[in-house]
Amino acid sequence: MIKFVLILQICSVVQMDCMPKINQTPLFNTHSDCARAGHVSSIKLLDEIGDQLVDRAKLYVRFECKAVSES
Numbered sequence: 001m002i003k004f005v006l007i008l009q010i011c012s013v014v015q016m017d018c019m020p021k022i023n024q025t026p027l028f029n030t031h032s033d034c035a036r037a038g039h040v041s042s043i044k045l046l047d048e049i050g051d052q053l054v055d056r057a058k059l060y061v062r063f064e065c066k067a068v069s070e071s
Contacts, residue, residue, distance in 0.1 A: 003027035004034040004065045008041060010049075013058035027070065034065035 011018035023040065028034035042061035046054055053059065063071055 001070050002067050003070045004031055005068050006034050006038050006041065007064050007066055008038070008045065009062045010045065011060055011062055013060070015057065018062065025070065028055060028065070031065050031067075038063035038065060 006021045006024040008024060009018050009020075024037075028037065042063060046059065047060055049059060
């Protein structure tokens with residue numbers, strides 16, 4: 001059965017670099033569920049980091065939903 005893993009990555013325009021990717025759990029049954037969770041998780045992550053650091057480092061969150069086989 002195919003599932004989808006949400007992978008988040010925090011990047012900085014100022015540093016022109018990204019932190020290591022973060023695999024999220026749980027796995028999602030559909031790509032659309034994973035994509036929605038990616039947007040929600042990105043907003044939550046930026047909120048946790050805080051406006052000052054986000055603005056200073058010009059941070060943004062990239063995400064992808066990668067298909068994986070569940071055994």
